Every structure is written in structure tokens, then in C-alpha cells.
Amino acid sequence: MLGSELTILLVYGLYTALVLGAKVTGMMATVDMGYLLSSRDEGRTLEGMLGRLDRAINNSVTAMALFAPPVIVIALRDQSSGASLLAAQVFLICRLIYVPAYMFGIRGVRTLVWFVAFLATLILYFLAL
Template structure:
């Protein structure tokens, strides 16, 4: 398995960790009874748990964009030093993005999002240019 595919797997595990953190915070704020119910009554998360919920949604969106780029490169057998660097930048930016979001560090959060997004765009361009 290539390093880019390993990075994809690591990011999947990291996204699962974010989900666990969000659910743990949700249990504390909303209670297990509510989480096990049909949730017909709308309740809102607050503070860091609400920010983790939004970071999770953003992380899933990032995964939906990142994964096809890596899989296209794998299918074309087009991995190289540049694609590995881009995948590493993506992973590092996304790992740092969630705590920045959770802690409300908005300027840093935006720069980290941009770095991860730019790395993903680069991977798509590399896949398109591969022969």
C-alpha cells in the first residue's frame, strides 16, 4: 500500500476519532436518553461540542474530496514525491484544523483549511496530468 493510501486510511481513523469526541460531548450535554431517542425534539449543542460537530461535518466533506483524488492517483499508478508531500500537507493541516476549530482559533483554522484544500486540488491536478 502506498503512503498516500496510508494517509487516506489515517485520515479516516482521525475522522472516526473526531466523531467519538463529538458523541462523548453530546452525551454530556444532551444525555444518553435523548441520544437513544428518535430525537423528534430539537436540541442544540453548545461550546466546544458544537464546534466539534461543525469540524466533523467539515472533516467528512474534506474526506469526500480527498479520497477520490488519492484513489484516482492509485488507479493511474501516479504516486510520486509531489503527491506524497501534498497528501502529508493535507493530513497535517486537517489534524491541526480540528483543535483550532474546537478552540475557536479562527485565523489559524482558516489557514489550515486552505492548506488542506489546496493540497487536495493539487492531487486532482496531478491525477489529471498523469498519463
């Protein structure tokens, strides 16, 4: 199922979209609909678990923006290798752990998996060069 870096990128994008959907659902339960339907010019701070989920989403989008370029270059150049696939798999596993670790406030785990996923991303850049 996860036999290519592009598939892993797609799975991560879908996961991020599902987490975003969970955040919106949580906002619907805690924030008035008038605010949700507005242009949101006035900023509101989300607190607690919903606030952590919001920050995890922002970090996830940033991680995807960094992860996608080397994956696409590797695919376009047909340079997929065991090392690039492993780096992409490590990235995905770490990012799947990252969101719940952040949401539930598990600090050491959150930081560790963020760091390992970031290293996997850097490895992909070096492999794509």
C-alpha cells in the same frame, strides 16, 4: 509510516472516526440519553466547544469526501509521485491541526490550515488527471 497517499487517507479516516467518538462522548455528558437513543427527529443545537467540534466533524467528513477520489485514482493508476505524496502529507498535517483549532476557536489558524488543506486537495486532483 506515511509513505503512501492511501495510508494517509486511512490515517485521516481513523482520525475523523476518533474525533467523532470524542464528540459522542461529549454529547453523552451534556445531552440526555433519551435524546441520544432516539431517532433525533427534533434537532438540538450543540453549543460552545461541543458545537464547534460538531461543525469541525461535518467539515472533516466533507474534506475526506473531496480528498479520497484523487487519492484513489492516483493509487489505481499507479501515479504516485513525490508531489502527490507531499500534497497528501500537507493535507493530513493541516487537517490534524484544523479540528483542535476549530474546537478551541482559534480563528486565524483554523482558516489558514483549512485553506492550505483545500489547496493540497486541488493539487491532488490536477495530479490525478
